[in-house]
Amino acid sequence: MRVLIMAKEGNQSEAATPPTPEAMAEYQKFNEDLVKAGVVLEAGRLTPSSQSKRVRFDGKKRTVIDGPFTETKELVAGYWLWQVRSIDEAIEWLKRSPYDGGTFEVREVVEFEGM
Amino acid sequence: MRSSSSRACEGALAIGPRKEDAGAGPGRRDLAATEAHRAIEAIWRIESARLIAGLARVVGDIGTAEELAQDALVAALEQWPAEGVPERPGAWLMGTAKHRAIDLIRRRKTLERKHEEMGRDVERVQEGLDLDTAIEEEVGDDLLGLIFTACHPVLSKDARVALTLRVLGGLTTEEIARAFLVPVSTIAQRIVRAKRTLAEAHVRFEVPDGAERVARLASVLEVIYLIFNEGYSATAGQDWVRPALCEEALRQGRVLAELAPTEPEVHGVVALMEIQASRLAARVGPSGEPVLLLDQDRARWDRLLIRRGLAALERAERLGGALGPYALQAAIAACHARATTAAETDWPRIVALYDAVAQLAPSPVVELNRAVAVGMAFGPAAGLDLVDALVAEPSLKSYHLLPAVRGDLLRKLGRPEEARAEFERAASLTENVRERELLQKRAVECAAERMAR
Numbered sequence: 001m002r003v004l005i006m007a008k009e010g011n012q013s014e015a016a017t018p019p020t021p022e023a024m025a026e027y028q029k030f031n032e033d034l035v036k037a038g039v040v041l042e043a044g045r046l047t048p049s050s051q052s053k054r055v056r057f058d059g060k061k062r063t064v065i066d067g068p069f070t071e072t073k074e075l076v077a078g079y080w081l082w083q084v085r086s087i088d089e090a091i092e093w094l095k096r097s098p099y100d101g102g103t104f105e106v107r108e109v110v111e112f113e114g115m
Numbered sequence: 116m117r118s119s120s121s122r123a124c125e126g127a128l129a130i131g132p133r134k135e136d137a138g139a140g141p142g143r144r145d146l147a148a149t150e151a152h153r154a155i156e157a158i159w160r161i162e163s164a165r166l167i168a169g170l171a172r173v174v175g176d177i178g179t180a181e182e183l184a185q186d187a188l189v190a191a192l193e194q195w196p197a198e199g200v201p202e203r204p205g206a207w208l209m210g211t212a213k214h215r216a217i218d219l220i221r222r223r224k225t226l227e228r229k230h231e232e233m234g235r236d237v238e239r240v241q242e243g244l245d246l247d248t249a250i251e252e253e254v255g256d257d258l259l260g261l262i263f264t265a266c267h268p269v270l271s272k273d274a275r276v277a278l279t280l281r282v283l284g285g286l287t288t289e290e291i292a293r294a295f296l297v298p299v300s301t302i303a304q305r306i307v308r309a310k311r312t313l314a315e316a317h318v319r320f321e322v323p324d325g326a327e328r329v330a331r332l333a334s335v336l337e338v339i340y341l342i343f344n345e346g347y348s349a350t351a352g353q354d355w356v357r358p359a360l361c362e363e364a365l366r367q368g369r370v371l372a373e374l375a376p377t378e379p380e381v382h383g384v385v386a387l388m389e390i391q392a393s394r395l396a397a398r399v400g401p402s403g404e405p406v407l408l409l410d411q412d413r414a415r416w417d418r419l420l421i422r423r424g425l426a427a428l429e430r431a432e433r434l435g436g437a438l439g440p441y442a443l444q445a446a447i448a449a450c451h452a453r454a455t456t457a458a459e460t461d462w463p464r465i466v467a468l469y470d471a472v473a474q475l476a477p478s479p480v481v482e483l484n485r486a487v488a489v490g491m492a493f494g495p496a497a498g499l500d501l502v503d504a505l506v507a508e509p510s511l512k513s514y515h516l517l518p519a520v521r522g523d524l525l526r527k528l529g530r531p532e533e534a535r536a537e538f539e540r541a542a543s544l545t546e547n548v549r550e551r552e553l554l555q556k557r558a559v560e561c562a563a564e565r566m567a568r
């Protein structure tokens with residue numbers, strides 16, 4: 001199954017403080033382990049919400065809203081798309097990640113629609 | 116919704132009954148135990164191959180290594196529900212298994228005495244125990260050794276497939292049996308016999324090099340692609356595809372590509388599987404019937420997998436040299452992937468690529484595929500000439516796709532009566548229920564076309 005991991009890092013995505021080299025190295029090591037295990041399909045970091053936009057739909061009406069957005073705890077700062085054999089496997093991998101803050105949301109991707 | 120058998124590889128790992136509270140609902144303790152069991156299952160999936168690989172290096176054979184790993188798993192099942200999952204579960208399992216390995220080797224030594232080698236084994240294991248971290252770092256070569264050993268040419272294809280799914284995929288015997296629609300006892304016997312064969316042939320646990328590496332790698336790639344293909348077009352049974360087998364083969368291919376990044380054919384086979392897997396959703400119709408490549412809704416192709424496949428193909432090409440058979444087949448698959456509509460397919464290029472495949476690995480099946488491409492590029496008559504030359508081929512005597520292709524070309528040439536007979540013959544030869552229905556439908560259509568003349 002595929003799972004989408006959304007990294008919700010709270011204020012971190014807004015703060016422009018780059019991670020320390022040590023933290024970066026640990027993160028890279030973790031990501032490498034995931035790639036070596038054939039888990040990572042895709043990964044990406046997102047720019048801060050101050051640089052993003054929202055489009056709200058209301059019937060025929062479309063409203064474009066400029067960032068930054070205030071619900072900082074819910075803002076997604078990065079994502080992974082993983083291929084795993086169960087949600088539990090995703091959780092086990094996630095537990096091994098070097099992060100010391102933030103929340104990671106794990107969602108299964110619906111596949112083979114119509115089957 | 117997926118059918119039950121397509122979930123074969125994803126089902127619960129049968130590592131012992133879960134302790135569900137039969138009485139007044141689960142208490143906190145039982146909940147914790149259930150959670151621990153689920154964690155153990157997932158951890159086993161992540162760690163088992165590395166564990167078996169690391170152990171096989173110290174004890175020298177896969178059979179013993181797997182037993183030791185299973186012992187460690189049993190220990191985890193006994194201790195973790197009560198004590199909690201350790202912070203580094205992989206290291207815990209390895210430590211536990213290695214202690215048992217030392218006991219085992221000591222017992223063997225006492226029994227046999229005569230082998231000095233055993234002493235060295237104990238030293239090696241003890242050294243390994245002190246170097247837990249080092250072992251975790253250098254697990255790559257062990258894993259590669261495990262893949263090469265499980266896919267050793269001394270084993271039959273079936274045995275290689277079963278052993279690979281067991282020791283590298285972490286699948287249980289029951290799951291493998293379900294995936295291949297054979298009795299559990301068949302798979303169990305296959306695995307036992309495979310381990311015995313490896314032991315009797317004194318197959319060394321190692322990563323081969325030189326000319327041997329080339330031959331052994333071919334065997335590894337064959338096994339991975341066999342597993343993929345069994346999922347991609349199930350040879351028997353009710354389901355046309357069993358995606359879980361494809362996923363498992365793809366996972367192993369991706370792992371192998373990281374372990375052996377300089378082997379172009381590894382990237383070739385990964386590219387081929389990624390691109391073929393991109394069509395999984397599109398090649399099954401609403402009621403489970405097969406939809407053939409040119410009839411597929413290309414909007415349903417998985418762009419992510421196509422992109423990954425094209426990237427893997429590029430990696431194979433960048434490594435230089437002439438493309439191998441897998442990379443060539445991936446290049447053919449890429450021609451389809453790049454065409455936005457079936458009509459835009461670059462058939463002359465596909466013919467040229469099949470020419471190259473036929474030179475490298477000539478086979479009647481390749482010739483048949485080439486004939487299909489020729490039929491598309493240069494007209495059905497040209498294709499039929501090539502197919503007719505294959506009719507007498509003994510190895511294709513019961514290959515259902517030969518009459519299926521012939522029927523298709525005859526139909527395009529306005530010869531529905533002959534086409535109908537070919538489709539009927541093809542239907543009688545396939546063991547896949549869904550495919551048979553599709554071929555029978557074609558036969559009926561041809562009969563109708565004949566009536567309409």
